[in-house]
Amino acid sequence: MTGRRAYGLLGGGAGLAGVGLIGAGLAFPLAEPAMSGPPLRPPSADFWLGTNALGQDLLTCVLVAAPGTMSLGLAAGVATVGVALLVAFAAVVLPPGIGRLILRGVDTLMALPALVPAMLVASLLRPGPGVLLLLLVAFAWPFQVRALAALMRRERSRESYRLARGFGAGAGYLLRRHLVPRMLPVLVALTIQDVRRAVMHAAGLAFLGLADPTVPNWGAMLAQALPLLHDPSALWLILAPAGALSLFIFSLFQIGLRLERWSHHALGGRLDPR
Amino acid sequence: MSRRATARSLPGAVFGYALTLTLLVCLNFVALHALPGDPLTVLLGDATLVFPDEALRARLADLHGLDGSLGERFLRYVGRLARGDLGWSLSHAAPVRDLVIQMLPWTLALVACASVLAFVLGLGGGVEAALRHGSRENPWILATLAFLDSIPPFVKAILILFVFGLWLEVVPTAGALAPFSDTTGLARALELAHHAVAPVATLAVHETSKLLLFARGTTLALLSRPFLTVAVAKGVGPWRLRRAYLAPNALAAVVARTAALMSGMMAGAVFVETVFAYPGIGRLAVEAIAVRDLPLAQGLFLVLGAVILTLNLVADLIVLRLDARG
Numbered sequence: 115m116t117g118r119r120a121y122g123l124l125g126g127g128a129g130l131a132g133v134g135l136i137g138a139g140l141a142f143p144l145a146e147p148a149m150s151g152p153p154l155r156p157p158s159a160d161f162w163l164g165t166n167a168l169g170q171d172l173l174t175c176v177l178v179a180a181p182g183t184m185s186l187g188l189a190a191g192v193a194t195v196g197v198a199l200l201v202a203f204a205a206v207v208l209p210p211g212i213g214r215l216i217l218r219g220v221d222t223l224m225a226l227p228a229l230v231p232a233m234l235v236a237s238l239l240r241p242g243p244g245v246l247l248l249l250l251v252a253f254a255w256p257f258q259v260r261a262l263a264a265l266m267r268r269e270r271s272r273e274s275y276r277l278a279r280g281f282g283a284g285a286g287y288l289l290r291r292h293l294v295p296r297m298l299p300v301l302v303a304l305t306i307q308d309v310r311r312a313v314m315h316a317a318g319l320a321f322l323g324l325a326d327p328t329v330p331n332w333g334a335m336l337a338q339a340l341p342l343l344h345d346p347s348a349l350w351l352i353l354a355p356a357g358a359l360s361l362f363i364f365s366l367f368q369i370g371l372r373l374e375r376w377s378h379h380a381l382g383g384r385l386d387p388r
Numbered sequence: 389m390s391r392r393a394t395a396r397s398l399p400g401a402v403f404g405y406a407l408t409l410t411l412l413v414c415l416n417f418v419a420l421h422a423l424p425g426d427p428l429t430v431l432l433g434d435a436t437l438v439f440p441d442e443a444l445r446a447r448l449a450d451l452h453g454l455d456g457s458l459g460e461r462f463l464r465y466v467g468r469l470a471r472g473d474l475g476w477s478l479s480h481a482a483p484v485r486d487l488v489i490q491m492l493p494w495t496l497a498l499v500a501c502a503s504v505l506a507f508v509l510g511l512g513g514g515v516e517a518a519l520r521h522g523s524r525e526n527p528w529i530l531a532t533l534a535f536l537d538s539i540p541p542f543v544k545a546i547l548i549l550f551v552f553g554l555w556l557e558v559v560p561t562a563g564a565l566a567p568f569s570d571t572t573g574l575a576r577a578l579e580l581a582h583h584a585v586a587p588v589a590t591l592a593v594h595e596t597s598k599l600l601l602f603a604r605g606t607t608l609a610l611l612s613r614p615f616l617t618v619a620v621a622k623g624v625g626p627w628r629l630r631r632a633y634l635a636p637n638a639l640a641a642v643v644a645r646t647a648a649l650m651s652g653m654m655a656g657a658v659f660v661e662t663v664f665a666y667p668g669i670g671r672l673a674v675e676a677i678a679v680r681d682l683p684l685a686q687g688l689f690l691v692l693g694a695v696i697l698t699l700n701l702v703a704d705l706i707v708l709r710l711d712a713r714g
Contacts, residue, residue: 221404222404222407222408222411223408223411225404225405225408225647225697225700226408226411226412226693226697227651227654227655227692227693227696227697228651228655229655229658230654230655230689230692230693230696231412231415231689231693233658233673233689234415234416234419234685234686234689234690234693235415235419237673237677237682237685237686237689238419238420238682238686310538314540317540317542318540318541318542318659321542321659322658322659322662322674322677323674323677323678324677333540333542336542336543336546340546340663343549343550343554343561344554348550348554349550352546352547352550356539356543356546356547359540359543360535360538360539360540360543361538363538363539363540364534364535364538366538367534367537367538368534
């Protein structure tokens with residue numbers, strides 16, 4: 115039990131640190147580190163993670179790229195689930211014919227592989243954060259609509275929902291007060307899943323050189339390290355951004371598990387017996 | 389779990405396929421024309437060092453199908469695609485189609501090998517992991533899978549390249565063959581296999597973790613079914629239990645995930661080919677982007693999307709056939 119609690123504290127701590135980092139990064143943007151150090155130095159007391167080919171401190175580079183990568187992922191994840199929620203709501207409350215049409219359209223969009231059309235559009239645009247966010251959301255939302263629509267149909271058959279409708283509650287009120295709160299655990303799980311996917315895709319696009327190169331990103335750092343593969347410095351040039359990226363996505367997974375359990379519990383759900 | 393809704397009938401599957409393919413083609417066209425500025429300038433961008441005069445401009449516009457009104461351009465674009473003309477590559481000075489024909493087999497072979505591997509490992513591993521549910525190693529299995537799933541494909545590729553290619557030096561670090569190789573027969577096959585091991589393994593590992601978790605969930609649901617209780621009570625041996633009871637029943641659910649698998653594999657191939665400098669349309673596309681050869685990149689992404697859609701259609705038809713058998 116104590117082990118699990120420690121683990122939980124660790125997860126919560128990582129989450130808080132992440133949120134703090136995003137906040138701090140957006141409030142006080144770090145400047146691009148100066149190109150004044152000795153190039154390609156291994157980690158030392160002066161440069162904790164070593165330096166890159168331009169003599170920049172890698173730790174600073176990783177930190178500079180953190181708030182952008184994280185907040186882009188969070189925004190894309192939340193927006194994806196938001197769009198999917200609205201479309202699912204429309205499919206459920208509109209007349210059955212239109213609802214079916216919406217779901218058929220969603221099926222068609224789902225057959226589009228998410229990353230490849232994004233690469234296609236990005237190859238023309240070299241998108242900055244704003245456009246990248248739109249791209250990530252545009253090709254991700256169809257995947258969540260069916261699950262959300264199915265859940266909404268179940269929630270809609272509840273007495274409380276029917277009663278509220280009988281008293282003349284509007285669509286917005288029903289969505290806000292009757293559907294979203296009951297679906298919270300699922301929404302949290304889907305959001306985290308989408309945040310992870312968005313972070314991976316954004317880093318992937320940056321790695322391929324398909325994002326705005328002036329916006330620091332861990333994926334772009336890896337792309338810069340790859341040509342130096344045969345140099346001994348590649349070890350820390352690769353491990354720093356790779357570790358940051360993987361650990362962030364992994365901690366998102368852990369935070370998601372915890373949030374999901376917490377919201378399930380908060381709704382009066384049975385705690386997982388295990 | 390969001391499961392991809394499979395079409396219920398053959399015409400439905402083919403109709404959906406045609407619709408999505410049309411959508412992809414339109415997207416390709418619109419993406420170029422929605423940009424501010426003349427499409428020809430966007431397309432050629434940095435590739436033109438001198439500002440072309442009117443005659444050259446007209447020739448280039450004709451070559452890339454960019455003269456006439458918007459409607460005419462679209463019709464010409466679709467007409468060219470229908471004839472198999474994917475555009476003209478600036479950096480290779482060759483039709484995109486020829487490059488695709490040259491490179492596509494490599495990508496398909498890579499994805500096919502990795503898919504088979506991921507399928508077998510995912511199904512087998514999922515059944516094994518489900519049988520260990522509630523045991524002491526269960527949390528470790530899950531944590532390992534979650535961590536593997538958290539490493540983006542290009543990071544996996546770089547790490548594998550680093551450890552097995554540079555540090556242990558057991559696999560080559562680039563290419564599908566040694567430079568200027570003139571081996572034949574069995575030696576050539578071995579050389580090809582040796583170069584393909586790392587890219588295939590990277591792709592397979594990436595998709596295995598997802599399939600494994602899925603197969604595990606399906607098997608867990610199966611384990612609570614009465615027929616399995618009976619089977620265990622009857623004294624069915626552990627090997628027979630896995631082979632004749634669990635794996636075949638988990639198979640259908642895993643096959644239904646094939647569409648997502650293919651999608652992930654093809655997108656992953658872009659990264660894996662880039663990192664391992666392996667020939668294929670993914671690396672060709674990335675190189676095209678690096679030198680701003682946009683007609684080539686556009687043609688390749690269109691082919692990549694079309695290949696995924698076609699593989700999905702095939703998967704749909706297989707699932708339909710499995711369903712028809714009951």
